[in-house]
């Protein structure tokens with residue numbers, strides 16, 4: 001089941017100190033080993049929480065989102081931080097306005113569970129990714145604190161099946177946990193795929 005779209009009115013939470021503690025963007029990005037010279041796209045970029053540190057490591061980031069208000073917040077952040085190598089682009093639900101095989105890697109961070117038609121969406125992700133390029137997914141784990149309601153979360157198996165259906169093979173997976181309040185924890189799954 002597709003989840004609710006994250007609203008721009010709540011964008012402050014995306015950039016807050018709690019989130020930086022729970023999901024430190026540089027540490028999570030390091031797990032995907034972005035390389036100098038690579039062209040990336042982040043789809044569902046929000047305010048640039050990941051795209052901005054990512055851009056410091058790679059050649060260029062195409063930053064796509066369907067929400068104009070999110071893109072406005074991103075553009076403000078880019079101006080403030082004087083980031084030159086991120087291009088903010090309005091996309092549609094299942095259409096990505098980038099040419100075939102135009103990127104080395106695509107980042108989907110906390111977005112796949114919001115997508116209405118994941119098969120069509122991932123077919124578009126596959127179309128823009130070069131052969132041998134990478135798809136990097138970060139999603140909430142099923143049992144961790146925070147995040148969308150349980151019935152909106154995707155299991156790793158569901159994500160693997162969707163990625164395989166779009167022509168990606170799984171190459172690496174990792175998990176990330178931050179303990180809070182004793183036994184409770186915040187959990188993320190990171191999965192990396194290669195385009196066949």
Ligand SMILES: C[S@@+](CC[C@H](N)C(=O)[O-])C[C@H]1O[C@@H](n2cnc3c(N)ncnc32)[C@H](O)[C@@H]1O
Pocket residue numbers: 005006014043044045046047048049050064065066067070091092093094108109110111114115116121
């Ligand atoms: C929870 S926010 C995450 C933003 C960012 N990736 C981060 O982790 O800070 C999800 C974002 O995905 C966007 N989104 C949802 N469905 C989308 C789709 N089909 N195509 C592009 N963006 C989408 C929403 O507008 C929102 O900005």
